[in-house]
Amino acid sequence: MKPLVSIIMGSTSDFPVMEAAAKFLDELEIPFEINALSAHRTPAEVEQFAKNAEARGLKVIIAAAGMAAHLPGVIASMTTLPVIGVPIKASLEGLDALLAIVQMPPGIPVATVGINASLNAGILSAQMIALHDEKVAVALKKYKEGLKKKIVAANEELAKVQFKHKIG
Amino acid sequence: MKPLVSIIMGSTSDFPVMEAAAKFLDELEIPFEINALSAHRTPAEVEQFAKNAEARGLKVIIAAAGMAAHLPGVIASMTTLPVIGVPIKASLEGLDALLAIVQMPPGIPVATVGINASLNAGILSAQMIALHDEKVAVALKKYKEGLKKKIVAANEELAKVQFKHKIG
Amino acid sequence: MKPLVSIIMGSTSDFPVMEAAAKFLDELEIPFEINALSAHRTPAEVEQFAKNAEARGLKVIIAAAGMAAHLPGVIASMTTLPVIGVPIKASLEGLDALLAIVQMPPGIPVATVGINASLNAGILSAQMIALHDEKVAVALKKYKEGLKKKIVAANEELAKVQFKHKIG
Amino acid sequence: MKPLVSIIMGSTSDFPVMEAAAKFLDELEIPFEINALSAHRTPAEVEQFAKNAEARGLKVIIAAAGMAAHLPGVIASMTTLPVIGVPIKASLEGLDALLAIVQMPPGIPVATVGINASLNAGILSAQMIALHDEKVAVALKKYKEGLKKKIVAANEELAKVQFKHKIG
Amino acid sequence: MKPLVSIIMGSTSDFPVMEAAAKFLDELEIPFEINALSAHRTPAEVEQFAKNAEARGLKVIIAAAGMAAHLPGVIASMTTLPVIGVPIKASLEGLDALLAIVQMPPGIPVATVGINASLNAGILSAQMIALHDEKVAVALKKYKEGLKKKIVAANEELAKVQFKHKIG
Amino acid sequence: MKPLVSIIMGSTSDFPVMEAAAKFLDELEIPFEINALSAHRTPAEVEQFAKNAEARGLKVIIAAAGMAAHLPGVIASMTTLPVIGVPIKASLEGLDALLAIVQMPPGIPVATVGINASLNAGILSAQMIALHDEKVAVALKKYKEGLKKKIVAANEELAKVQFKHKIG
Amino acid sequence: MKPLVSIIMGSTSDFPVMEAAAKFLDELEIPFEINALSAHRTPAEVEQFAKNAEARGLKVIIAAAGMAAHLPGVIASMTTLPVIGVPIKASLEGLDALLAIVQMPPGIPVATVGINASLNAGILSAQMIALHDEKVAVALKKYKEGLKKKIVAANEELAKVQFKHKIG
């Protein structure tokens, strides 16, 4: 089976952040791959990856990078597949990575999610897959329903908090 | 007895920050409620809460949220009760939550307090209640008087600090 | 008739920004006053104003200030009436005024609205008045309904925009 | 013919910025619609729009908003279609809108593009459509090729610039 | 003996930061005092302090405050003695306090030093005293000479660091 | 007559900003000088100026600079006279100059005023002179009194503004 | 004659900013070239340029880019020649471009100059050339001497400014 989503990161130190994206794709049974690539250290490999991505059957690329984060933009410049950028917090609270990913020039968009927001990157990739995959679409709706449960659980916890003038 | 103030937060993890608001309302004997709601995970429940708030006798709503903090603004869009927004520090030192709460478009204000400033949210809600509740008004004045005591205590501590050329 | 809301600003140069608050209060027939006061240039007058505000029958104070904007916080320290702070954009895109108003220490809240958001300050003051004034409450609801009209008008404008592949 | 992409904005004043997205979709012959909706002024209409979007055959939603920009996130909370957020520069150089759109909480992603980057929003929506539309995929590749032409033209212009020690 | 410099802070929790100013004044044998005052919690006491400062023989006031730091500016508005402001880092990396202190409106300056820079506040106050106190002037020059010693010591440490291609 | 205050700037383009300091000193009849010096373009002249400043009878130095504003700090490193730094807004809204001036390392303070706040620099220098010059002290108090007049005038202007529900 | 310095920019709209670098190199008689290249629109051409740069005899590359400015870093990843990055102010006051250029990951430096600081980029490139080109070294020293002249001229201008209490 071919991967539909490719998760790219610069080093294994990014994996603890990016693991949430992998887990989500696994949960939704969307085949994916994980690789390390660097816009600056392995530009040739990035080019090869980006140019072959569509032919290999990939539908979405998730690229994570910190600091002067060029990886998502560089990949986006070499493919017409949608590229999701995940700014990694490594310095300046992640603001440098956010701006270096989201502020792409006209012509080459990167679909940027929040700082360290790898779960959201995974969900967003699934939303794109779901446009033509009914099973994933159903799973996403179910996942979305599940988000409410955390609120229900939170309410149950908060109901236990005791104050003299707290009602309910 | 019906609650006059409603404290809303997205998860139990916000409770340690928001507890100060609850304690203050309890101290001033203002009936209140605490609930978990999420603008993004339970939009229908948020709508139901906001639209019924006034009819249920609520006077003020305190809503806390972090990151792209939409909860206070979304509630404010569905009621004419005053909504107090508390930006929770979860990323970017809380600056994202502050801007996402305070910079509301013309027509839908949110009364914003400082980052993680839940005590001030509680006090502000009491100030609004006090406009027509003499007991609360008196309690607020007493509380304000009490703020001086911390300064008196601080001065006593500082008076003990010994330097050769320190006078007094 | 006594004013219920007091609009305070540091100079007549703030009036073009603050005019929207005055117009809104006028529209809702809420009696108000407008005065110039400066936390730094007329501290004695600020103190006199703040300490007499409640006795004069005022319910809400709207205070506008730019740069190291101390006026709303200084007034709030001398009254238990709710104080709404309007950060005026005079330098640093208004970020200095926003932080100097919203980041009040524990004990003395200022209900902060967005940068230059005087209309929202006016609405917020009316929302507080409306807690015990049915006429204002009804007028606010009507105003809120009216906000939709701008969207309806915008849709009509956008409907006229012609593109070959635009539907509707 | 049903629209595949829906462009949403808060007022006609956003249209000059968002026009580039519309023009791009028109150029690629992707059917689209343009509507005005406001998370804060017409929350009921936003809900109706978001909940019916998938059933109406929409594939991607582009939502533009400024300041405390809630529209993209609120729509994203009510649909599993991918939502592209365009931060509009209205204050603080657009930084408030960027953070209010991109920093979404876990579970509800918004695919954020740069400040005022409506063309990139249009391209990104086309990239998602192209995953299962060969015609659009081909058009995108052609568009991408065309981006080089601007550089060729720029080089021709720069070649004309005369300096004594400029080579070539 | 009367104090020449007054160090003001909002609470004993600021003392660990402000201690460096006290130690420096002590080292230079400049009589000083330390007190707790709050622009917001004890405005009357602040006014009394500021208005009597000159008559009491004070020459310089050092005022420390965090967040929406009003204390230095409020004191400065009530005296013509030079007021040195020390922004305390309590939130937003201290940027809020810095802006709330330094961006004073025309007419009321505060001599601002760096975030948490209490030693520099002490030195600056001594520089003002030294304008008419030869003993302090001499001590300051000696202190300044001493700053070089740290560099000499650092060089000695660095000289011990061993690298194969390090010269010297 | 010898100057007591020296105003230093990097170029004549800073004069329109710095003129307010000169005018204020002139108004208070404090002898001053104005010179152009650059920490980066004329380091030798800066050194000569700073090292001779005290011997020439100067009491205070006002140094203005923009961008990576080194001039105030460099002068401060070579004299024990108090140095007032004026951050000039030339890029990044003046934030770069502010930080480059105020965030001095321990040992070498610069008394920093707000961005482009040359009037406040002039006043602050006069406040230091006034510590031992009764005439200047009196003039400062008179100037401070005069600040109220602007507020009085503003109130008169605002009194003329007509609204139906405006009181007073 | 072969160019020693290559100036790269993304479009002719950057030329007005970058012209100062070209003029400086021309003045110092350093042969240079100017070309348009885009990291995102012409990645293949950028690669070809970067990989052949050293063989073509180039010594230094000056690359200008705005927003999510990848060009300098991408070139730096493909050559061991020193690359000077010039952040172009196109949005967010140029802060996005500055961070996207300067915050390069370990291993691939970009020698970054200030926002829009193309003259400094030209000078810096000349300083590198001068390490082994006596003629350029002499010209640089002469240029540096010339910087003082502006200060001399500024002083002459300032000497003409008339104030009653201005000395000299």
Place this chain on the structure above:
Amino acid sequence: MKPLVSIIMGSTSDFPVMEAAAKFLDELEIPFEINALSAHRTPAEVEQFAKNAEARGLKVIIAAAGMAAHLPGVIASMTTLPVIGVPIKASLEGLDALLAIVQMPPGIPVATVGINASLNAGILSAQMIALHDEKVAVALKKYKEGLKKKIVAANEELAKVQFKHKIG
């Protein structure tokens, strides 16, 4: 043997950050020196160092500084050797040091690397040396090749991560 590169820092506390530059130069067998100097504490020594640098055979100067970081710019003002500035993170996440180093006025460039990026400073200095030192040029190319190895190793680590739907 004479040093070609000089590493300057303000105190031994900067050495843990700057060690990476030293190690890199050592690895490439480029003779270097390390010294402590302070723009503010030892201005005379800085001047002597900067003015003699070229005559002593130095080719590049690496200067590290934090906060209002003047050292790189002050050295650059006194030599025509290229000066590499390393902003040290000591406050405000290092943003103050970055701006105080990179935003130099026209005429005096500092080649700025990222916050705490001492390795990149070392590499950049080697790139300048390599312009006329074939051995260093070869070593740099080899180092650059080596950067890929980390990516290879990272890929091997990531290949071991097990997910049910992970391919490869």
